[in-house]
């Protein structure tokens with residue numbers, strides 16, 4: 014850590030604003046983990062900027078004693094792109110929700126990812142519109158009954174991870190509000206990654222969509238329903254780590270380690286740099302009520318090192334400056350002039 | 355017989371041909387030559403809406419009108435003295451703009467049965483044969499044949515040879531107007547230096563056109579137009595969009611800020627982006643965003659970061675930016691929004707000009723959302739007003755809308771360019787210290803009601819801003835009724851205060867009181883000025899004022915308006931400024947309106963003057 018950076022603590026990140034989320038909302042855990050992790054990142058507090066759009070999650074910047082902007086619906090990604098392009102040295106964090114960045118702001122999200130600005134996107138996915146009081150969102154499951162879909166939603170939902178893979182994101186991860194340790198680890202990884210880091214955080218909206226992620230977060234089902242990926246380690250899960258994933262061609266299959274006597278090391282070894290396999294993992298998206306479904310993966314799906322937009326921009330400017338001095342009078346004068354006496 | 359040499363004080367030439375005929379290039383070359391010669395001038399390119407409209411059809415006609423003279427020139431002119439028609443469609447579309455007994459130069463090859471059919475003219479009705487052109491001095495030349503003949507020894511294919519046709523016409527006009535070819539020869543060398551066959555072909559055809567005039571006895575007239583007696587000084591030629599770009603760069607340089615332009619391509623504004631992107635050596639950052647919304651949103655991000663943020667667009671794009679403009683106004687960040695207006699509504703007339711976005715600029719946002727609005731009057735004035743837009747935005751921490759339009763954006767004129775040292779200073783003071791006991795209040799205001807600009811990276815001034823209503827001074831979210839009303843009024847008062855440091859309204863032509871005032875705004879400048887000058891010469895008591903600052907109005911505007919018995923407001927819309935003037939000053943101003951995607955002819959304004967004042 015840079016010794017010249019003035020130290021600060023999690024407490025220094027708490028603002029004088031009263032938090033207005035509903036009691037029990039998953040957002041509380043996320044703000045807490047972010048405040049916990051931030052002081053260790055070695056970034057001067059004044060260089061940190063949180064940009065959000067509109068939605069419950071987007072109140073986030075008001076609760077962080079850093080620079081922040083609570084903008085308009087869907088545009089946090091675009092605003093952050095401009096900020097990062099203008100000031101590459103800042104640490105820019107985007108806080109957004111499933112409606113904000115996958116519905117009204119979907120376009121900016123995919124373009125930010127392909128340009129690979131070195132920013133961090135924290136997408137709080139609660140599969141519902143909370144702030145507008147309970148309509149289905151682009152991540153709500155088909156058939157979802159909400160205020161705007163009394164007969165059930167007929168929308169096919171987005172798979173955010175697969176969408177980001179499709180947009181050539183260079184860092185794609187998933188975590189959950191109810192697992193603080195994992196969240197913290199993923200936040201650190203996102204910060205360490207140079208490029209656009211996309212983190213989907215399963216977040217419980219206990220008012221309008223309570224229990225949406227229960228099977229993944231509750232102790233009783235978590236081990237069987239989730240798959241925590243670690244680089245270089247086999248994909249195993251289950252109550253006693255007794256199940257593994259193997260590839261049969263391009264098809265993932267669940268292997269019962271006890272019944273087959275197979276060794277964990279014979280299973281699929283997770284490689285964060287394998288785009289094809291990350292693509293397959295991103296499709297582990299079955300409805301948990303389906304028999305023989307695959308577990309839901311958490312952790313880093315994919316990471317790749319690719320040039321960042323802002324660096325390319327800076328490079329071109331440096332090149333242009335090296336070639337030609339900035340002479341305003343010469344610019345105003347142009348190439349051809351004439352004099353009238 | 356040596357042709358007689360007639361001296362003229364001004365000439366209007368229109369080059370018209372198929373969009374593939376290179377008429378824009380021909381026009382620009384003649385323009386630059388005239389400019390270097392010292393003529394005053396004004397130009398008006400008239401493009402087809404489709405880039406690849408069917409060849410030979412009316413939809414595919416591309417025109418370039420140039421007005422130059424030894425006298426001061428304010429407009430591209432109403433009717434042309436010379437029309438160059440490269441084919442039947444070009445003649446059909448433009449004949450109405452050629453004055454009686456004007457000179458018509460026709461490329462006879464463009465009037466073959468195929469071209470007649472494409473132009474929708476019956477073969478039996480060929481205008482070259484049916485005496486319908488008897489009122490003009492017609493100069494016929496088979497440009498295609500002569501171009502091919504000039505290049506009979508060239509190794510180029512027929513297609514490439516034919517592409518040099520426009521040079522023949524240009525050469526001929528250089529002969530007709532006694533112009534040197536040096537500028538164009540140099541241009542061709544720069545452009546085709548690496549392709550010697552093409553360079554050689556163009557030069558040969560240019561000279562062939564010139565010699566064609568020299569050697570043919572039937573051309574009895576040549577014309578001389580002396581240099582203009584305009585304000586002494588050093589000039590260059592400039593187009594409106596280019597001037598806008600230079601104004602922005604100048605403001606960034608003078609304020610010491612990084613220029614950031616987040617934008618999305620749109621006709622007729624894209625040339626500002628093209629120009630800016632050439633000047634990265636000034637640290638200019640151009641960002642071609644994924645859409646119009648991202649264009650302004652990214653610019654807001656850059657402004658938050660301490661850049662001079664600019665977004666450029668035209669009507670439909672501005673509509674998309676509306677919500678973000680409201681955000682910028684709530685954030686009270688400096689931001690320049692440029693609308694190069696075109697014909698609307700919706701996609702409307704992308705390549706035609708109009709002034710119909712004024713009310714959108716002034717009123718078109720949700721909530722009470724005051725944003726200063728200013729407008730440029732001529733191509734070179736785009737420089738001044740772009741600079742002013744930045745100056746106001748930075749001075750008062752506010753978004754500013756600059757309105758130009760397709761007419762001046764693509765038009766060109768000589769510009770007595772300023773020295774950078776003579777430009778008004780722009781000082782920016784980023785906040786560095788807390789402004790209250792041990793606290794930073796992001797919405798604490800100074801005497802201009804402007805708030806501090808504390809940019810990320812500044813230690814101790816961490817703060818949050820947003821689009822939700824905020825508490826006075828602290829900027830914290832606040833839904834209190836009284837506070838909201840206070841803030842709404844505060845934002846309006848802040849914009850009104852800008853009237854304290856913008857120039858007062860002056861009179862362009864005439865006096866500060868009298869019978870009739872013609873009050874224009876934006877690009878109607880040239881037509882109004884020409885018309886009022888002419889009317890005054892004839893003894894009419896008429897004056898002309900051109901508004902450049904529309905929100906807020908200059909402080910003395912009311913006084914000026916009340917000093918005239920009658921006020922006429924010409925606008926290229928159905929009456930928008932007039933609503934604002936009537937509303938604020940309660941005067942019975944009269945409108946003069948034209949919504950045809952075309953600028954006013956000076957004659958139309960002159961007629962309105964004579965009608966209003968009687969004879």
Ligand code: SF4
Pocket residue numbers: 033034035037038039040069070139143144217218219220221
């Ligand atoms: S509505 Fe839902 S997401 Fe929003 S604050 Fe309440 S619990 Fe959280």
